[in-house]
Amino acid sequence: MTKKERDALKKAFEIPDPLQADSFVQRKEFTEEKESRRRIFLFSSLPSALRYGTVVLAAAAVIGVWGGFRNWSSSEKFRNDERTGTTDTVVVTSPEEETTAAAKDPEDSLSIVTAVSSSENAHVTVTTTAAGGTASAVTTGTAQEVTASGTAARQVTTTAGPASARTTTPVTTTGSGRQTSATAASTTVVTATQTTVATATTGVSGWQPQTTSPRVESDLTVIPEVTYTVTGEIVPASSLGNSTDAPGIPKELVPSVSELRSESDALVEVRVDEVLYTSENGQPVTQENVTVQGIFYGGMRHGSRISIRSNGGYIPASEYSGEGAGDLGDVFIYDSGGNKRQPKMGDIYLCFIREDSSGAYWLVTGDDMSKFTFDVDTKSYVNCHDSYDTYTYNAFIEALSD
Amino acid sequence: MSVDMKEKYIRVYRYCYLRIKDRSLAEDLTQETFLRLLEHPQYCGEQDIRLLYTIAGNLCRDHFRQQAPEELPEEVPDLSADGERLIDDISLHDALNSLSQQDRDMVLLRYVNGEPIGVISEITGMSRFAVSRRLKKVLGMLRKELEKEAVT
Numbered sequence: 001m002t003k004k005e006r007d008a009l010k011k012a013f014e015i016p017d018p019l020q021a022d023s024f025v026q027r028k029e030f031t032e033e034k035e036s037r038r039r040i041f042l043f044s045s046l047p048s049a050l051r052y053g054t055v056v057l058a059a060a061a062v063i064g065v066w067g068g069f070r071n072w073s074s075s076e077k078f079r080n081d082e083r084t085g086t087t088d089t090v091v092v093t094s095p096e097e098e099t100t101a102a103a104k105d106p107e108d109s110l111s112i113v114t115a116v117s118s119s120e121n122a123h124v125t126v127t128t129t130a131a132g133g134t135a136s137a138v139t140t141g142t143a144q145e146v147t148a149s150g151t152a153a154r155q156v157t158t159t160a161g162p163a164s165a166r167t168t169t170p171v172t173t174t175g176s177g178r179q180t181s182a183t184a185a186s187t188t189v190v191t192a193t194q195t196t197v198a199t200a201t202t203g204v205s206g207w208q209p210q211t212t213s214p215r216v217e218s219d220l221t222v223i224p225e226v227t228y229t230v231t232g233e234i235v236p237a238s239s240l241g242n243s244t245d246a247p248g249i250p251k252e253l254v255p256s257v258s259e260l261r262s263e264s265d266a267l268v269e270v271r272v273d274e275v276l277y278t279s280e281n282g283q284p285v286t287q288e289n290v291t292v293q294g295i296f297y298g299g300m301r302h303g304s305r306i307s308i309r310s311n312g313g314y315i316p317a318s319e320y321s322g323e324g325a326g327d328l329g330d331v332f333i334y335d336s337g338g339n340k341r342q343p344k345m346g347d348i349y350l351c352f353i354r355e356d357s358s359g360a361y362w363l364v365t366g367d368d369m370s371k372f373t374f375d376v377d378t379k380s381y382v383n384c385h386d387s388y389d390t391y392t393y394n395a396f397i398e399a400l401s402d
Numbered sequence: 403m404s405v406d407m408k409e410k411y412i413r414v415y416r417y418c419y420l421r422i423k424d425r426s427l428a429e430d431l432t433q434e435t436f437l438r439l440l441e442h443p444q445y446c447g448e449q450d451i452r453l454l455y456t457i458a459g460n461l462c463r464d465h466f467r468q469q470a471p472e473e474l475p476e477e478v479p480d481l482s483a484d485g486e487r488l489i490d491d492i493s494l495h496d497a498l499n500s501l502s503q504q505d506r507d508m509v510l511l512r513y514v515n516g517e518p519i520g521v522i523s524e525i526t527g528m529s530r531f532a533v534s535r536r537l538k539k540v541l542g543m544l545r546k547e548l549e550k551e552a553v554t
Contacts, residue, residue: 001513001541008548010514012494016425018415024433025407 221289221307222360224278230314230332237335240324254369254386257399263364264352266298267400272347273305277313282321284335286313287360288343296350296400307360308353311367312337338367340385349373349384372396410451411436413515414458420510421462421503431461451517455525497547505540512537 261267270290278285288308292300300306312335317328325333336342350372353361363370371384372391381396383389391399414435419428435458439445444453498506504526511517511525519537523530 005545005548006513008494009498009509009544012498013416013420013510013514014495015416015419015514018412018429018432019425020429020433021408021411021415024436025411 218301218304220359221305222358224276224285224287226278228277228279228314228316228332230277233331234314235317235325235328235331235333237320237322237333240322240333254383254389255365256402257391257396258402260352260364260370261297261400263354264298264370265354265361266300267296267350267352268292268298268300269294269296269348269350270306270308272343272345275343275345277315279313279315279319282315282319283311284313284315284320284333284337286310286337286339286343293348294350298353306353308351308363309356309360310337310339310343310363311335312339313342338369338385340368347373350381410454413451413517414454416510416515417455417507418458418462420506421459422465427465431458431465434461452521452524455511455521459525493547493550494544497544501540505536508533508537509540509544513541 255263269292270288271293272288272290274289276287276289278287286309288310289305290308292302292304292306295302314332314334317325317331317333320333320335322333322335352364352370354364355361368384369386372381373384374380375382375390378390380390380392411432415428415432418431418435419425422428422431435454438457438461439454442453442457444450498509501509508522508526511522512519519530519533522528523533526533528536
Protein backbone atom coordinates (compact mmCIF):
# COMPACT_ATOMS: atom_id res chain seq x y z
CA MET A 1 0.00 0.00 0.00
CA THR A 2 1.30 3.39 -0.99
CA LYS A 3 1.63 6.32 1.37
CA LYS A 4 -1.09 8.16 -0.54
CA GLU A 5 -3.47 5.28 -0.03
CA ARG A 6 -2.60 5.19 3.66
CA ASP A 7 -3.33 8.88 4.03
CA ALA A 8 -6.60 8.42 2.19
CA LEU A 9 -7.58 5.61 4.50
CA LYS A 10 -6.64 7.64 7.54
CA LYS A 11 -8.84 10.48 6.36
CA ALA A 12 -11.67 8.12 5.48
CA PHE A 13 -11.76 6.80 9.03
CA GLU A 14 -12.36 10.41 10.17
CA ILE A 15 -10.68 9.96 13.49
CA PRO A 16 -9.95 13.29 15.17
CA ASP A 17 -6.70 13.77 17.03
CA PRO A 18 -6.81 13.21 20.77
CA LEU A 19 -6.70 16.28 22.96
CA GLN A 20 -5.20 14.94 26.15
CA ALA A 21 -2.42 12.76 24.86
CA ASP A 22 0.41 15.09 25.85
CA SER A 23 -0.86 15.78 29.34
CA PHE A 24 -1.68 12.13 30.00
CA VAL A 25 1.69 10.68 29.11
CA GLN A 26 3.34 13.13 31.51
CA ARG A 27 1.49 11.70 34.50
CA LYS A 28 3.60 10.47 37.38
CA GLU A 29 2.06 7.04 37.43
CA PHE A 30 3.92 5.91 34.37
CA THR A 31 7.39 7.20 35.09
CA GLU A 32 7.46 6.24 38.80
CA GLU A 33 5.65 2.99 38.42
CA LYS A 34 7.87 1.95 35.61
CA GLU A 35 11.02 2.43 37.69
CA SER A 36 9.57 0.70 40.72
CA ARG A 37 8.61 -2.26 38.60
CA ARG A 38 12.13 -2.52 37.26
CA ARG A 39 13.57 -2.56 40.74
CA ILE A 40 12.09 -6.00 41.25
CA PHE A 41 14.40 -7.41 38.63
CA LEU A 42 17.51 -5.34 39.24
CA PHE A 43 17.45 -5.57 43.06
CA SER A 44 17.85 -1.83 43.03
CA SER A 45 15.53 -1.48 45.99
CA LEU A 46 18.32 -2.86 48.20
CA PRO A 47 20.89 -0.50 49.71
CA SER A 48 23.80 -0.03 47.37
CA ALA A 49 26.35 -1.43 49.85
CA LEU A 50 24.31 -4.58 50.29
CA ARG A 51 23.77 -4.84 46.57
CA TYR A 52 27.45 -4.62 45.68
CA GLY A 53 28.39 -6.83 48.62
CA THR A 54 26.08 -9.50 47.32
CA VAL A 55 27.69 -9.30 43.91
CA VAL A 56 31.16 -9.63 45.45
CA LEU A 57 30.08 -12.62 47.54
CA ALA A 58 28.56 -14.30 44.53
CA ALA A 59 31.75 -13.78 42.55
CA ALA A 60 33.83 -15.16 45.43
CA ALA A 61 31.59 -18.19 45.65
CA VAL A 62 31.99 -18.87 41.94
CA ILE A 63 35.77 -18.53 42.16
CA GLY A 64 35.83 -20.75 45.23
CA VAL A 65 33.81 -23.45 43.57
CA TRP A 66 36.03 -23.31 40.51
CA GLY A 67 39.20 -23.42 42.58
CA GLY A 68 37.90 -26.34 44.59
CA PHE A 69 37.06 -28.20 41.46
CA ARG A 70 40.56 -27.62 40.08
CA ASN A 71 42.16 -28.80 43.30
CA TRP A 72 40.02 -31.85 43.30
CA SER A 73 40.74 -32.63 39.68
CA SER A 74 44.49 -32.30 40.26
CA SER A 75 44.45 -34.27 43.47
CA GLU A 76 46.25 -37.57 43.85
CA LYS A 77 43.08 -39.54 44.01
CA PHE A 78 41.85 -38.07 40.80
CA ARG A 79 45.14 -38.64 39.04
CA ASN A 80 45.23 -42.26 40.13
CA ASP A 81 42.35 -43.06 37.87
CA GLU A 82 43.17 -45.63 35.24
CA ARG A 83 44.52 -44.30 32.01
CA THR A 84 45.59 -46.38 29.11
CA GLY A 85 48.56 -44.58 27.60
CA THR A 86 51.61 -42.96 29.11
CA THR A 87 53.56 -40.03 27.85
CA ASP A 88 56.95 -39.07 29.16
CA THR A 89 58.56 -35.75 28.46
CA VAL A 90 62.16 -34.94 29.19
CA VAL A 91 63.35 -31.37 29.17
CA VAL A 92 67.04 -30.70 29.66
CA THR A 93 68.31 -27.19 29.85
CA SER A 94 71.95 -26.52 30.28
CA PRO A 95 73.33 -23.02 30.24
CA GLU A 96 76.96 -23.89 29.81
CA GLU A 97 78.07 -27.41 29.23
CA GLU A 98 76.81 -30.23 27.17
CA THR A 99 73.76 -32.14 28.19
CA THR A 100 72.42 -35.44 27.06
CA ALA A 101 68.82 -36.49 26.95
CA ALA A 102 67.91 -40.00 26.01
CA ALA A 103 64.82 -42.09 25.70
CA LYS A 104 64.79 -45.86 25.67
CA ASP A 105 64.99 -47.70 22.37
CA PRO A 106 61.62 -48.90 21.16
CA GLU A 107 62.60 -52.54 20.73
CA ASP A 108 63.42 -52.93 24.39
CA SER A 109 59.81 -52.23 25.28
CA LEU A 110 61.09 -50.61 28.40
CA SER A 111 59.03 -47.83 29.84
CA ILE A 112 61.82 -45.53 30.74
CA VAL A 113 62.92 -42.02 30.07
CA THR A 114 66.27 -40.76 31.18
CA ALA A 115 67.99 -37.44 31.23
CA VAL A 116 71.60 -36.94 32.15
CA SER A 117 73.39 -33.68 32.65
CA SER A 118 76.95 -33.12 33.68
CA SER A 119 76.95 -29.38 33.79
CA GLU A 120 76.58 -26.88 36.55
CA ASN A 121 73.26 -25.18 37.00
CA ALA A 122 71.67 -27.83 34.90
CA HIS A 123 67.98 -28.31 35.27
CA VAL A 124 66.62 -31.70 34.40
CA THR A 125 62.93 -32.31 34.36
CA VAL A 126 61.30 -35.62 33.63
CA THR A 127 57.57 -35.38 33.45
CA THR A 128 55.32 -38.33 32.83
CA THR A 129 51.59 -38.23 32.56
CA ALA A 130 51.28 -41.93 33.08
CA ALA A 131 49.29 -43.93 35.54
CA GLY A 132 51.36 -47.06 35.44
CA GLY A 133 54.88 -48.29 35.93
CA THR A 134 57.45 -47.14 38.40
CA ALA A 135 59.42 -43.99 38.70
CA SER A 136 62.74 -42.91 40.06
CA ALA A 137 64.99 -39.93 40.16
CA VAL A 138 68.62 -40.50 41.03
CA THR A 139 71.20 -37.95 41.95
CA THR A 140 74.68 -39.32 41.75
CA GLY A 141 78.19 -38.05 42.14
CA THR A 142 78.70 -34.44 42.91
CA ALA A 143 76.12 -31.78 42.66
CA GLN A 144 77.31 -31.00 39.19
CA GLU A 145 76.35 -34.39 37.88
CA VAL A 146 72.71 -35.10 37.72
CA THR A 147 71.00 -38.19 36.55
CA ALA A 148 67.26 -38.39 36.47
CA SER A 149 65.46 -41.45 35.33
CA GLY A 150 61.81 -42.24 35.19
CA THR A 151 59.97 -45.34 34.20
CA ALA A 152 56.47 -44.34 33.36
CA ALA A 153 56.72 -41.94 36.19
CA ARG A 154 54.23 -39.31 36.90
CA GLN A 155 56.64 -36.53 37.60
CA VAL A 156 60.33 -36.43 38.34
CA THR A 157 62.14 -33.17 38.77
CA THR A 158 65.81 -33.00 39.52
CA THR A 159 67.65 -29.76 39.91
CA ALA A 160 71.36 -29.51 40.39
CA GLY A 161 73.15 -26.36 41.32
CA PRO A 162 76.63 -25.52 42.47
CA ALA A 163 75.88 -26.34 46.08
CA SER A 164 72.98 -28.68 46.25
CA ALA A 165 71.00 -31.31 44.47
CA ARG A 166 67.38 -31.79 45.16
CA THR A 167 65.13 -34.54 44.00
CA THR A 168 61.41 -34.50 44.32
CA THR A 169 59.83 -37.86 44.64
CA PRO A 170 57.56 -39.06 41.89
CA VAL A 171 54.39 -40.86 42.69
CA THR A 172 54.69 -44.41 41.63
CA THR A 173 51.69 -46.16 40.30
CA THR A 174 51.34 -49.65 39.08
CA GLY A 175 48.64 -51.14 36.98
CA SER A 176 47.74 -54.20 35.04
CA GLY A 177 47.06 -55.36 31.53
CA ARG A 178 48.97 -52.66 29.72
CA GLN A 179 50.50 -53.01 26.32
CA THR A 180 54.14 -52.17 25.89
CA SER A 181 55.04 -49.59 23.32
CA ALA A 182 58.04 -47.36 23.50
CA THR A 183 57.96 -45.10 20.52
CA ALA A 184 60.53 -42.43 21.03
CA ALA A 185 64.25 -42.68 21.12
CA SER A 186 66.41 -39.66 21.21
CA THR A 187 69.93 -38.84 22.17
CA THR A 188 70.83 -35.25 21.73
CA VAL A 189 73.73 -33.08 22.72
CA VAL A 190 72.84 -29.50 23.38
CA THR A 191 74.93 -26.57 24.37
CA ALA A 192 74.44 -23.05 25.64
CA THR A 193 70.78 -22.14 25.76
CA GLN A 194 69.47 -24.98 23.67
CA THR A 195 66.73 -27.15 24.99
CA THR A 196 66.08 -30.73 24.05
CA VAL A 197 62.75 -32.39 24.49
CA ALA A 198 62.36 -36.11 24.13
CA THR A 199 58.97 -37.73 24.33
CA ALA A 200 58.27 -41.37 24.81
CA THR A 201 55.00 -43.20 24.97
CA THR A 202 55.51 -46.15 27.19
CA GLY A 203 53.75 -48.97 28.91
CA VAL A 204 54.31 -52.04 31.02
CA SER A 205 53.82 -55.65 30.10
CA GLY A 206 54.64 -59.05 31.51
CA TRP A 207 54.44 -59.42 35.24
CA GLN A 208 51.53 -57.55 36.68
CA PRO A 209 52.32 -55.27 39.60
CA GLN A 210 49.70 -54.73 42.22
CA THR A 211 47.04 -52.11 41.80
CA THR A 212 47.62 -48.52 42.66
CA SER A 213 47.31 -47.47 46.24
CA PRO A 214 46.66 -43.90 47.32
CA ARG A 215 49.66 -41.88 48.40
CA VAL A 216 49.83 -41.34 52.14
CA GLU A 217 52.32 -39.55 54.32
CA SER A 218 52.34 -41.99 57.22
CA ASP A 219 55.53 -42.40 59.21
CA LEU A 220 56.13 -46.06 60.09
CA THR A 221 59.77 -45.68 61.02
CA VAL A 222 61.00 -47.13 64.29
CA ILE A 223 63.49 -45.68 66.71
CA PRO A 224 66.39 -48.03 67.49
CA GLU A 225 67.37 -48.65 71.09
CA VAL A 226 70.72 -47.05 70.52
CA THR A 227 72.21 -44.97 67.78
CA TYR A 228 75.80 -44.02 67.26
CA THR A 229 77.27 -40.81 66.03
CA VAL A 230 80.49 -41.70 64.34
CA THR A 231 83.39 -39.56 65.50
CA GLY A 232 87.06 -40.04 65.94
CA GLU A 233 89.15 -42.87 64.60
CA ILE A 234 87.55 -45.60 62.54
CA VAL A 235 89.03 -49.06 62.42
CA PRO A 236 87.90 -51.43 59.68
CA ALA A 237 86.69 -54.77 60.99
CA SER A 238 88.51 -56.44 58.14
CA SER A 239 91.76 -55.43 59.78
CA LEU A 240 90.64 -57.41 62.82
CA GLY A 241 89.84 -60.43 60.74
CA ASN A 242 86.11 -60.25 61.45
CA SER A 243 84.68 -58.79 58.30
CA THR A 244 81.65 -60.53 56.95
CA ASP A 245 82.32 -59.02 53.58
CA ALA A 246 82.42 -61.63 50.88
CA PRO A 247 83.84 -60.14 47.72
CA GLY A 248 83.74 -62.30 44.65
CA ILE A 249 80.96 -64.50 45.87
CA PRO A 250 80.21 -67.19 43.31
CA LYS A 251 77.25 -66.40 41.13
CA GLU A 252 75.48 -69.58 42.07
CA LEU A 253 75.42 -68.42 45.67
CA VAL A 254 73.69 -65.16 44.82
CA PRO A 255 69.97 -65.60 45.39
CA SER A 256 67.81 -65.27 42.34
CA VAL A 257 65.07 -62.74 42.05
CA SER A 258 62.45 -65.41 42.46
CA GLU A 259 64.17 -66.64 45.62
CA LEU A 260 64.30 -63.11 46.96
CA ARG A 261 60.66 -62.76 46.23
CA SER A 262 59.72 -65.94 48.02
CA GLU A 263 61.64 -64.79 51.10
CA SER A 264 60.29 -61.26 51.17
CA ASP A 265 57.13 -59.55 52.27
CA ALA A 266 57.44 -56.69 49.84
CA LEU A 267 59.39 -55.34 46.92
CA VAL A 268 59.47 -51.59 47.00
CA GLU A 269 61.36 -48.74 45.50
CA VAL A 270 62.56 -46.43 48.22
CA ARG A 271 64.51 -43.25 48.66
CA VAL A 272 66.84 -43.01 51.61
CA ASP A 273 66.04 -40.07 53.84
CA GLU A 274 68.19 -40.87 56.86
CA VAL A 275 70.94 -43.32 57.77
CA LEU A 276 71.34 -44.41 61.40
CA TYR A 277 73.93 -46.72 62.91
CA THR A 278 72.88 -49.05 65.67
CA SER A 279 73.72 -52.53 66.87
CA GLU A 280 72.16 -55.82 67.78
CA ASN A 281 73.95 -58.34 70.00
CA GLY A 282 77.21 -56.50 69.60
CA GLN A 283 77.07 -56.50 65.83
CA PRO A 284 76.73 -53.25 63.86
CA VAL A 285 73.43 -52.66 62.14
CA THR A 286 72.55 -49.89 59.72
CA GLN A 287 69.05 -48.52 59.73
CA GLU A 288 67.85 -46.56 56.72
CA ASN A 289 64.71 -44.54 57.14
CA VAL A 290 63.27 -44.40 53.67
CA THR A 291 60.27 -43.14 51.78
CA VAL A 292 58.38 -45.64 49.68
CA GLN A 293 58.23 -44.41 46.12
CA GLY A 294 57.07 -47.47 44.31
CA ILE A 295 55.47 -50.77 45.18
CA PHE A 296 55.83 -53.93 43.18
CA TYR A 297 54.06 -56.00 45.79
CA GLY A 298 53.49 -56.00 49.51
CA GLY A 299 51.19 -54.16 51.85
CA MET A 300 52.78 -50.77 51.49
CA ARG A 301 51.47 -47.34 50.78
CA HIS A 302 53.05 -44.80 48.50
CA GLY A 303 54.70 -42.01 50.40
CA SER A 304 54.88 -43.84 53.70
CA ARG A 305 58.19 -43.87 55.57
CA ILE A 306 59.61 -47.12 56.88
CA SER A 307 62.83 -48.33 58.46
CA ILE A 308 65.00 -50.84 56.64
CA ARG A 309 67.81 -52.52 58.50
CA SER A 310 70.81 -54.37 57.23
CA ASN A 311 73.97 -55.86 58.60
CA GLY A 312 77.06 -53.77 58.91
CA GLY A 313 77.86 -50.24 59.88
CA TYR A 314 79.69 -48.45 62.61
CA ILE A 315 79.88 -49.51 66.23
CA PRO A 316 82.02 -48.36 69.14
CA ALA A 317 84.85 -50.76 69.76
CA SER A 318 83.74 -51.13 73.37
CA GLU A 319 80.44 -52.65 72.26
CA TYR A 320 81.75 -54.75 69.40
CA SER A 321 81.35 -58.44 70.08
CA GLY A 322 83.91 -59.53 67.57
CA GLU A 323 87.38 -60.54 68.41
CA GLY A 324 90.27 -58.16 68.72
CA ALA A 325 88.34 -55.01 69.61
CA GLY A 326 88.63 -55.10 73.37
CA ASP A 327 91.81 -53.13 73.66
CA LEU A 328 91.26 -50.67 70.85
CA GLY A 329 89.96 -47.95 73.15
CA ASP A 330 87.65 -45.13 72.09
CA VAL A 331 87.41 -45.89 68.39
CA PHE A 332 84.67 -46.93 66.01
CA ILE A 333 84.79 -50.14 64.12
CA TYR A 334 83.43 -50.31 60.61
CA ASP A 335 82.02 -53.62 59.55
CA SER A 336 80.69 -53.76 55.98
CA GLY A 337 78.32 -56.57 56.88
CA GLY A 338 78.79 -57.96 53.41
CA ASN A 339 77.67 -54.77 51.71
CA LYS A 340 79.65 -53.43 48.81
CA ARG A 341 79.03 -49.79 49.71
CA GLN A 342 77.66 -47.81 52.53
CA PRO A 343 74.15 -46.43 52.12
CA LYS A 344 73.73 -42.71 52.05
CA MET A 345 70.96 -40.20 51.91
CA GLY A 346 69.34 -39.74 48.53
CA ASP A 347 69.97 -43.29 47.36
CA ILE A 348 67.10 -44.79 45.43
CA TYR A 349 66.85 -48.52 44.96
CA LEU A 350 64.55 -51.49 44.81
CA CYS A 351 64.73 -53.80 47.79
CA PHE A 352 63.25 -57.07 48.90
CA ILE A 353 62.30 -56.63 52.54
CA ARG A 354 60.70 -58.58 55.33
CA GLU A 355 59.13 -57.17 58.47
CA ASP A 356 60.46 -58.12 61.89
CA SER A 357 58.79 -58.08 65.28
CA SER A 358 59.92 -54.52 66.06
CA GLY A 359 58.10 -53.03 63.11
CA ALA A 360 61.27 -52.42 61.14
CA TYR A 361 62.04 -54.16 57.88
CA TRP A 362 65.12 -56.16 57.11
CA LEU A 363 66.68 -56.78 53.77
CA VAL A 364 65.86 -60.43 53.23
CA THR A 365 69.52 -61.35 52.79
CA GLY A 366 70.70 -58.93 55.46
CA ASP A 367 72.96 -57.25 52.95
CA ASP A 368 72.76 -55.44 49.64
CA MET A 369 72.15 -58.61 47.63
CA SER A 370 68.51 -57.72 48.22
CA LYS A 371 68.98 -54.31 46.64
CA PHE A 372 68.82 -53.33 43.02
CA THR A 373 69.60 -49.97 41.49
CA PHE A 374 68.74 -48.75 38.07
CA ASP A 375 71.63 -48.23 35.72
CA VAL A 376 70.84 -45.45 33.32
CA ASP A 377 73.59 -46.47 30.92
CA THR A 378 72.48 -50.04 30.42
CA LYS A 379 68.92 -49.29 31.41
CA SER A 380 68.73 -52.31 33.58
CA TYR A 381 68.41 -53.22 37.22
CA VAL A 382 71.73 -54.04 38.79
CA ASN A 383 72.20 -55.95 41.99
CA CYS A 384 73.94 -53.68 44.47
CA HIS A 385 76.16 -56.49 45.66
CA ASP A 386 77.09 -58.19 42.44
CA SER A 387 77.15 -55.95 39.44
CA TYR A 388 77.05 -58.87 37.04
CA ASP A 389 73.64 -59.76 38.34
CA THR A 390 71.67 -57.42 36.06
CA TYR A 391 68.22 -57.54 34.62
CA THR A 392 66.46 -55.53 32.01
CA TYR A 393 63.11 -54.34 33.11
CA ASN A 394 61.29 -57.10 31.28
CA ALA A 395 63.72 -59.71 32.51
CA PHE A 396 63.30 -58.46 36.04
CA ILE A 397 59.54 -58.67 35.73
CA GLU A 398 59.77 -62.13 34.25
CA ALA A 399 62.09 -63.24 37.04
CA LEU A 400 59.54 -62.07 39.56
CA SER A 401 56.93 -64.18 37.84
CA ASP A 402 58.99 -67.34 37.99
CA MET B 403 9.68 7.28 26.80
CA SER B 404 6.91 9.83 26.44
CA VAL B 405 7.21 9.89 22.65
CA ASP B 406 6.84 6.14 22.46
CA MET B 407 4.00 6.20 24.94
CA LYS B 408 2.27 9.02 23.14
CA GLU B 409 2.40 7.07 19.92
CA LYS B 410 0.81 4.12 21.69
CA TYR B 411 -1.75 6.41 23.25
CA ILE B 412 -2.78 7.69 19.82
CA ARG B 413 -3.03 4.18 18.40
CA VAL B 414 -5.19 2.97 21.23
CA TYR B 415 -7.27 6.10 20.98
CA ARG B 416 -7.94 5.45 17.28
CA TYR B 417 -8.86 1.88 18.11
CA CYS B 418 -11.35 3.07 20.72
CA TYR B 419 -12.70 5.90 18.60
CA LEU B 420 -13.39 3.57 15.72
CA ARG B 421 -15.76 1.67 17.96
CA ILE B 422 -17.14 4.39 20.17
CA LYS B 423 -17.31 7.25 17.64
CA ASP B 424 -16.96 9.74 20.48
CA ARG B 425 -13.75 11.67 20.96
CA SER B 426 -13.97 12.40 24.67
CA LEU B 427 -15.24 8.94 25.52
CA ALA B 428 -12.55 7.37 23.37
CA GLU B 429 -9.94 9.38 25.26
CA ASP B 430 -11.44 8.34 28.59
CA LEU B 431 -11.29 4.71 27.56
CA THR B 432 -7.77 5.13 26.26
CA GLN B 433 -6.60 6.57 29.55
CA GLU B 434 -8.48 3.91 31.44
CA THR B 435 -6.70 1.37 29.28
CA PHE B 436 -3.30 2.65 30.34
CA LEU B 437 -4.30 2.83 33.99
CA ARG B 438 -5.58 -0.73 33.84
CA LEU B 439 -2.29 -1.74 32.32
CA LEU B 440 -0.45 -0.46 35.39
CA GLU B 441 -2.36 -2.92 37.52
CA HIS B 442 -2.00 -5.79 35.10
CA PRO B 443 0.11 -8.68 36.43
CA GLN B 444 1.99 -8.97 33.15
CA TYR B 445 3.02 -5.32 33.20
CA CYS B 446 6.77 -4.94 33.71
CA GLY B 447 7.43 -1.36 32.73
CA GLU B 448 6.84 -1.60 29.01
CA GLN B 449 3.47 -0.92 27.46
CA ASP B 450 2.85 -4.01 25.41
CA ILE B 451 0.72 -2.81 22.52
CA ARG B 452 -1.06 -6.15 22.24
CA LEU B 453 -2.07 -5.96 25.87
CA LEU B 454 -3.23 -2.38 25.37
CA TYR B 455 -5.42 -3.33 22.43
CA THR B 456 -6.91 -6.21 24.36
CA ILE B 457 -7.72 -4.05 27.37
CA ALA B 458 -9.11 -1.33 25.13
CA GLY B 459 -11.32 -3.79 23.29
CA ASN B 460 -12.67 -5.14 26.57
CA LEU B 461 -13.35 -1.63 27.86
CA CYS B 462 -15.23 -0.77 24.69
CA ARG B 463 -17.38 -3.86 25.03
CA ASP B 464 -18.03 -3.04 28.67
CA HIS B 465 -19.06 0.45 27.65
CA PHE B 466 -21.64 -0.83 25.20
CA ARG B 467 -22.99 -3.26 27.74
CA GLN B 468 -23.45 -0.56 30.36
CA GLN B 469 -24.99 1.93 27.92
CA ALA B 470 -28.72 2.39 28.33
CA PRO B 471 -30.75 2.27 25.13
CA GLU B 472 -31.39 5.70 23.69
CA GLU B 473 -34.20 6.90 21.55
CA LEU B 474 -33.32 8.12 18.13
CA PRO B 475 -33.65 11.90 17.71
CA GLU B 476 -36.59 13.28 15.77
CA GLU B 477 -34.44 15.51 13.67
CA VAL B 478 -31.79 14.19 11.41
CA PRO B 479 -28.54 15.98 12.12
CA ASP B 480 -27.23 18.22 9.37
CA LEU B 481 -24.12 16.56 8.14
CA SER B 482 -23.32 19.55 6.00
CA ALA B 483 -22.42 21.37 9.19
CA ASP B 484 -19.10 19.70 9.08
CA GLY B 485 -19.19 19.80 5.33
CA GLU B 486 -15.54 20.49 5.14
CA ARG B 487 -15.17 16.72 4.94
CA LEU B 488 -13.18 15.81 1.91
CA ILE B 489 -15.53 14.86 -0.87
CA ASP B 490 -12.94 12.48 -2.28
CA ASP B 491 -13.09 10.37 0.78
CA ILE B 492 -16.82 9.96 0.85
CA SER B 493 -16.89 6.83 -1.25
CA LEU B 494 -13.98 5.35 0.69
CA HIS B 495 -15.66 6.29 3.92
CA ASP B 496 -18.80 4.54 2.82
CA ALA B 497 -16.80 1.57 1.71
CA LEU B 498 -15.20 1.37 5.14
CA ASN B 499 -18.57 1.65 6.83
CA SER B 500 -19.80 -1.23 4.74
CA LEU B 501 -17.14 -3.46 6.22
CA SER B 502 -17.71 -5.58 9.25
CA GLN B 503 -16.41 -4.37 12.58
CA GLN B 504 -13.60 -6.90 12.54
CA ASP B 505 -12.51 -5.94 9.03
CA ARG B 506 -12.52 -2.28 9.98
CA ASP B 507 -10.45 -3.04 13.03
CA MET B 508 -7.95 -4.95 10.96
CA VAL B 509 -7.67 -2.19 8.34
CA LEU B 510 -7.19 0.41 11.04
CA LEU B 511 -4.61 -1.62 12.90
CA ARG B 512 -2.67 -2.57 9.79
CA TYR B 513 -2.77 0.49 7.57
CA VAL B 514 -3.41 3.36 9.96
CA ASN B 515 -1.73 2.24 13.15
CA GLY B 516 0.89 0.21 11.25
CA GLU B 517 0.72 -2.85 13.46
CA PRO B 518 2.41 -6.01 12.21
CA ILE B 519 0.39 -8.99 11.08
CA GLY B 520 1.47 -10.95 14.18
CA VAL B 521 -0.04 -8.42 16.56
CA ILE B 522 -3.28 -8.31 14.62
CA SER B 523 -3.51 -12.07 14.55
CA GLU B 524 -3.09 -12.20 18.33
CA ILE B 525 -5.69 -9.49 18.93
CA THR B 526 -8.27 -10.98 16.58
CA GLY B 527 -7.48 -14.59 17.45
CA MET B 528 -6.96 -15.48 13.79
CA SER B 529 -3.98 -17.07 12.17
CA ARG B 530 -1.41 -14.90 10.45
CA PHE B 531 -2.33 -16.33 7.06
CA ALA B 532 -6.01 -15.71 7.65
CA VAL B 533 -5.34 -12.12 8.67
CA SER B 534 -3.14 -11.60 5.63
CA ARG B 535 -5.71 -13.03 3.23
CA ARG B 536 -8.50 -11.09 4.84
CA LEU B 537 -6.61 -7.82 4.63
CA LYS B 538 -5.70 -8.46 1.01
CA LYS B 539 -9.32 -9.09 0.16
CA VAL B 540 -10.53 -5.98 1.98
CA LEU B 541 -7.83 -3.85 0.43
CA GLY B 542 -8.80 -5.04 -3.04
CA MET B 543 -12.37 -4.10 -2.40
CA LEU B 544 -11.41 -0.66 -1.16
CA ARG B 545 -9.20 -0.08 -4.19
CA LYS B 546 -12.10 -0.93 -6.48
CA GLU B 547 -14.18 1.67 -4.72
CA LEU B 548 -11.43 4.21 -5.15
CA GLU B 549 -11.08 3.38 -8.85
CA LYS B 550 -14.83 3.71 -9.33
CA GLU B 551 -14.76 7.09 -7.74
CA ALA B 552 -11.88 8.15 -9.92
CA VAL B 553 -13.73 7.10 -13.08
CA THR B 554 -16.89 8.94 -12.15
